[in-house]
Amino acid sequence: MHDPSPLAGAPPTPVPAVPTPFSAAALAGARRVLQLQREGAAAEPALRVALADAGCLLAGDAHAHALAAERMVVALKTVWGTLDESHALSRAASHALLDRVVSAAIRAYYAA
Numbered sequence: 001m002h003d004p005s006p007l008a009g010a011p012p013t014p015v016p017a018v019p020t021p022f023s024a025a026a027l028a029g030a031r032r033v034l035q036l037q038r039e040g041a042a043a044e045p046a047l048r049v050a051l052a053d054a055g056c057l058l059a060g061d062a063h064a065h066a067l068a069a070e071r072m073v074v075a076l077k078t079v080w081g082t083l084d085e086s087h088a089l090s091r092a093a094s095h096a097l098l099d100r101v102v103s104a105a106i107r108a109y110y111a112a
Contacts, residue, residue, distance in 0.1 A: 023061050056108045069109045
């Protein structure tokens with residue numbers, strides 16, 4: 001007899017194509033930022049909160065893996081392009097948003 005798991009039929013969690021020190025929660029935070037950016041100016045207040053949250057998660061993962069801030073930034077820039085959501089924005093918008101995420105992660109990294 002087959003006992004279906006509670007996650008049966010749930011879509012798989014996307015896995016970046018490159019190794020990453022970032023947790024699923026941190027990557028979900030980055031994806032949330034991308035989603036809010038696509039929603040436009042009306043989402044800006046929520047975007048600022050999501051940026052801070054994502055920055056804290058990314059920085060926490062960097063600390064947990066004993067990464068220097070510079071290595072965290074390199075890892076973030078590497079994984080950013082693997083996120084499907086980053087391709088839903090124009091290249092310029094994606095890079096501008098990545099700059100904001102990097103800034104939030106650096107602030108959180110040094111605040112910890």
